[in-house]
Amino acid sequence: MSQTPLVLVDGSSYLYRAFHALPPLTTSTGKPTGAVKGVLNMLLSLRRQYPESPFAVVFDAKGPTFRDELFADYKSHRPPMPDDLRAQVEPLHASVRALGLPLLCVDGVEADDVIGTLARRCAALERDVVISTGDKDMAQLVCPHVTLVNTMTGSVLDVDGVKTKFGVGPELIIDFLALMGDKVDNIPGVPGVGEKTACGLLNGIEGGLRGLFDNLDQVAGLPIRGAKSLGTKLAEHRDAAFLSYELATIKLDVPLDVEVAALMPGEPQREALIGLYRELEFKNWLDELLREAKADGTAETSPAGGSIQAEAEYQTILEQADFDAWLAALQAVDSFAFDTETTSIDAQRAELVGVSFAIEAGKAAYVPLCHSYMGVPQQLDRDAVLAALKPLLEDEGKAKICQHGKYDINVLMHYGIEMRGLAFDTMLESYVLDATATRHDMDSLALKYLGRGTIRFEDIAGKGAKQLTFDQIAIEQAGPYAAEDADVTLRLHQALLGKLDATPSLKRVLDEIEMPLVPVLARIERTGALVDARLLGLQSQELGEKLVALEREAFDVAGEEFNLGSPKQLCAILYDKLGCPVLSKTSGGQPSTAESVLAELAERDYPLPKVIMQHRSLSKLKGTYTDKLPQQINPRTGRIHTSYHQAVTATGRLSSSDPNLQNIPIRTAEGRRIRQAFVAPQGYSLLAADYSQIELRIMAHLAQDQGLLHAFQNDLDVHRATAAEVFGVPLEEVSGDQRRSAKAINFGLIYGMSAFGLAKQINVGRGEAQAYIDRYFARYPGVLDYMERTRRQAAEQGYVETLFGRRLYLPEIHSKNGAMRKGAERTAINAPMQGTAADIIKRAMIAVDRWLLDSGQDARVILQVHDELVLEVRDDLIEPIRQAIVPLMSGAATLDVPLRVDTGVGRNWDEAH
Template sequence: MTLTHKPVGPGSHVFLVDGSSFVFRAYFQSIRQDAKYNYRSDRLPTGAVRLFCTKLLQFVREGAAGAKPTHLAIIFDKSEKSFRKDIYPDYKAHRTEPPEDLVPQFPLMRAAVRAFGLTPIEQDMYEADDLIATYAAQARKKGADVLIVSADKDLMQLVGPGVIMYDPASGTAGAKGSREERLITEAEVVDYFGVPPNKVVDVQALAGDSTDNVPGAKGIGVKTAAQLIHEYGDLDTLLEKAPGIKQPKRREALTDPEAVKLIRLSKQLVELVRDAPLETKLEDLGLHQPDAKKLIAFLQAMEFTTITRRVGELYGVDVHEVEPDPDFVGAAGWRARNGEVSDAPRPAPTRTAEPEAAKAAAAFAPSTLAAARKAAALASKIDRSTYETVLSPARLDEWIADAFAAGVVALDTETTSLDPMSCELVGVSLALEPGRACYIPLQHREAGDGDLFGGAELVAGQMPLETALDRLKPLFEDDATLKVAHNMKYDLLVLARYGVTVAPIEDTMLISYALDAGRNNHGLDELAQKHLGHQNLTFGEVAGTGRNFKGFARVPLDRATEYAAEDADVALRLWRALKPRLAAEQKTAVYETLERPMVETLARMERRGITIDRHMLSRLSGEFAQDMARLEAEIFDLAGEAFNLGSPKQLGDILFGKMGLPGAKKTATGAWSTSASVLEDLASEGNDFSRRILDWRQLSKLKSTYADALPGFVNKETGRVHTCYSLASTTTGRLSSSEPNLQNIPVRNEAGRKIRKAFVASPGHVLISADYSQIELRLLAHIADIPQLRQAFADDIDIHAMTASEMFGVPVAGMPPEVRRRAKAINFGIIYGISAFGLANQLSIPREEAGAYIKRYFERFPGIRDYMDATKKIVREKMCVTTIFGRALHFPRMASANPSDRAFYERAAINAPIQGAAADIIRRAMTRMDAALAEAGLAAQMLLQVHDELVFEAPRAQAEETIAVARRVMEQAPLPAVDLSVPLKVDARAAHDWDEAH
């Protein structure tokens, strides 16, 4: 719909889009989506442009708020230079610089507007808001209705008869984590500012605006300003009668000559110009049909497949007959229209209609930006004395308003314990830019009598918890404001218990993990030291340790502010320093598809929890105790004396001193080693004493860790057990769990399965276990490209029988179980780099025979040996290997001078891409599962993840439907990123308890 001259009058609908604001909103929405949509194939950021084009197409085709535009203007700020700078040089002086990967998209936005046949409206000396105000005034004078597309509070002064604002929010009304679109009428303005639109300027002049550096009146916020304007009518009357105000501070703020001068200056800064000399006339904003081919050519060059296809369908154009616009096509490595990648350079552009966009694309260098951010992070020192303790609702409102304006806020919660499902919220910290952070204490208590978390009086001056959360909730749930935290899952869980949802999010712990898994730990203190050169205050320094522990609720407010605000400040700095590395090191997809979505997924799972049968666990504890007593008597009989089975020293003396068994090893302390591997080696050689010790140890662990301990993990509020999943705890991407640890319950022996029986479904429900079948072997077949294995999986035949037949020449039909067992041990052992010694122990055969098996295996499947050799070479050279989904797994200790260390890490590197890919696949399944179940209309919920298994709870009547959805999502999880050459298979069953379902 190109612009053309078209009269404006009654019945006209003039749409005025605040392009500058829209750009930022599109950007922050784009970074929450699948990373593959946010970059062109040459890594030029285009995610915001894509969403901008999508919304622009909606405006020109469908309109908004129940109206279709007859006239449309996309209005931008041309530069920071405006007449306001002339009257107040510090105006907007504190604005933070835009995100690095948004900068090259600014000129592309304007190019997109032109591609739609529209003219980007921008003028020297005037801001976009002034042009919007002028167009709105002219349109109303001619009797037209005006829709201002923006959520900017500064434009609310324009709302009135025939003029409303439209906030498109996320564009996905009702979506999880999004805010629905809304209209801003006079009622909404009154709700926001406390005054009608014609009084907004007076309120803003008094309250000022820290984001734009508008000074206002000292100590007066929006609510106080609204009260004053209500009482006195307008700003001039207020200033005239200010000497009679009773409150001394307020009177001084409104009567001091210099203060009054700043207030009147502030009014000049916030009041919009309604008669700017427009370079493009209102009548020239009329809409007609666009040049569809020109639009498609631009969208093709941007690689926007979906919207390109939609435009072609809408306007009846075959997109395959339209070449990408050469002005916006890169020089090399570009993805052609048929989806193939060519390494040959493309012809140079034949024209330069948009030189700014071309220049921005060419200049974008993620590695340069990342280096610059790193240098800036190290240069900006942290000063805890600058942090603010926020005690009043009015001051909190100002911080929140500034956070809305900034579009990014870092947060952290302080609590009474590390259990997010039972702790109490003590306070919340915010950071808006490096060095600008605050702490909002909510439930700090006086030192003295009472328990650690209650009993004592609340410290005076704090806001009531409900008051603060009522104000913070809209900010934390605002779809256009990005929330940054370190280990965000904890904060999500804590705030969810208070009815607050946090979205959209960024997690600096996971950004670090996506970049440096295996290189270092990812705790906030360690990363602050590593990337910022700063030593954080430790929790123990402020809350005490050991006998001196007092808990954070008893920490004085000034000290609590230093600690809590520092955490938010550091998280924000780390985000600024580390985020650019994702693009520079091509790890954006890993973070945005495998890491960040897991935060909300796991938080939901942890909140759900699972039911346990306490009576069954009590019975098991008694059974285990009896079995341990029996084993203990047998062990003492074999030893010829009683001793402390829990003492490694006494056991070592019995094994290697008294009994003189072979395989003795000394620990660093000089004592005999009685580790599990030592005992297993002895047991594999037929030593019954060692076997009984191992059995006793396992029963002891099951009794203490599960049978006795699990009832203590039942949450008093929910009656369920809520495990905690750790995302950044392994090199390969596998999850771990704690409090309680559900990953280590043995499933290959009867005792471990009895523990699983104690995990049960709630009444009327069943538990469903969905488990990937032989996923690592399937991935080995794909990654190492083993034809025999790929064919076997494709034909769904017994892989272990097939291997035995290939190796030993034994027909599959009637194969002895022992032969298949040996093939199975080799299949799984090869993945973990098993040695002849290890296989010999596992199969209880001579080492020479085990070595012959391994040799024959590699002869039958040479691709596996090739894969292993190639992986060793890669890890030696790069100290890193990569999964098929792009996850980097670092092995820095490959540089060790110790040959045995290097050999160990080589073996680990062989398995890492396989185990890592399996972890990536189940993550992809998990992040899609809740939506798939909801879309199918099922009430089932995903409760647990254990290695390659997902556990669900579903109404009994929906069991089969749930299994079908779970199986489909899990088997299709690699798509579309990776199309495996072998099919994935998921075994799933429903039953009352976990063991029976598995």
């Protein structure tokens, strides 16, 4: 029986690569964790591939090594380790040890030397070794028993692979590196010798570096560029080449007091991992560990961990007397937590299966109503239970606490219950407290704010195609799950409310904006929008024909047929066959075919990228909208019912899904035609009301810039006014191009656009773009003052606020990484404007909805997209309703400039917009 291979991981290499290659990740307190998570992901993946193998993770030790003695300037060009990376070294080491993985760190040598010594030792015994690294130096270790794997790129290098990749075999890699040198490690090499020259020298003259320098007279005859003078250059730098050889050579005889048998991983230290994952906020891994602990009876009992149910009393109600007792208890309290269990996450199609409630932490009950499976016990009558609960649920004075209460409101409406008195929603409490600290689903919130794991739906329903709907789940399992939902909701509310009360401005955002908006959004979702499926079908057919024509055009340009949706095939056509310049590469080192790259190639007049971009755009329209929207029409209502999400975006803006109506493109004729399919029923029209330039108006108010204030207060065309100032021409002489450039400047500065970005957008030189920006700030000094003031405030406070007190926390504002810090500063400048605009449209929705309800008008809001409301209005009421909602919307905030609302009317959304 053959032995399993020894797996050696170059931990230091992966730590650096994960830090620089992966998106930054921080905890809610700003602690950097992205590199730790990246390396641990790689280690866990590698362990799954080699579950029976001895395994070691090797890191560089602190302090100098023997190479520093050989060459004082070794690695001297490397900048100091970034603070955000340094802070992750110890947590990574601790996590590796807690996973039970042997960790090696030997003073005086590098990780490469430890790996090389162990690899050579095993190879001599004919035992296979797998080295996981991204370091090219390690290629010198490859032999019939040693293989390199790069888990970040998926590449594997054996002896033939090394020859293919580098042009020389493993036995010449040190010579190869000695000639080329290494700028990163400051290994000098021979100046001017790159990969091709080094390969040509080593393949042209036998004997490696020694043979090369013994036969320098033969260099001039080699088929190498500049061969005639190369021999002289090599002679001049002989000492540097041989020093480089020593520096590049991995030491194979490090004294190691460790045997391969001792490198078998041990059992993970669960308690230690739980503590680390909680500190690092690795939610999914922590959740998994807590469930394992609960399953085998070793769950934590301390307040900081364990499951909710370990300290709770839950009741599943199957008897009328028990229900009557709980009903009396609910009637006797001022507030209670409530939750519904249903057959679907789509509230418009869901059927009620049961309800749960809690009136004090640790005590909750579930009432199953419609479970249906073989052997299901007798349940209480659904209609009777709902009739008994209806007065409580519709009582405005009885405070309900829910998690994502909008869903429960919509589900109950199907059964004639209009839930009122939704006082608190824990999802929104968490979102208002800190939008970016965590996801706002119940499982995530329980882990973050209660330190507890919860029963996940997958735990009782299974996963994938075989997942059960809730009515098919045994009541014995469903009861504790559903009761826990109500219990956790109550506990979360108790934990979050105190935090919100400590910051009155945040509590006002919750009380005055987010909570009143919940029933408004529920009504909009329930109403839905009428869509002309026939029109979409025709457009789908036309788009299909255009896609076929574009495909043929792409084949003609390429000179062959290929799969336009295959990045690999497109890459081969663009770069190998057509010779397009490589502007960017993927993380795997392949030339990129991303949208931004194709756009730049198209700007350089390469025809195929332009065709591919058109094809992608139309294909997305067809697949996302014209094909899919008809399938999303609810058969019961004949309408499309999107879902609006209050707790997703960092700035407070609403998002939507199923379908996502926020991203329908309107700058193209094809995109606008999709809006034409959103129609009004017979006898009604669509009335669209849209805030005009709301973020620029908010900018004028925040910046208190006299030039911008004057433009908006006098109802000037602000882009034309800006163009007159920036280009130094009279207002009436501003050209269309100048206005477009000024518009790009106005909006670009809000989003932190650089001179480079502006130059690209308005097609001028970078210097000219910078001059425009400088002139803008000279004419509008208040804007520059606002930006500088906001940067300072963000750095001092760690957050920025909207006019209404909503906060956006910016943990990266103190990052030592310049790019991350600059990104946080741009966000700091933009977020108060975007966030205030989001607050204003939400306040407007609340005001418009309240007026429609109070007035009893035959009109309803059916859509909210960005800064626009779309209403379905009876034809004879268009004008009075227009006159009513414009002041309601313009009065949603009091600014030092007027809030202008533009309206339009039409038979479809495109006409109205």
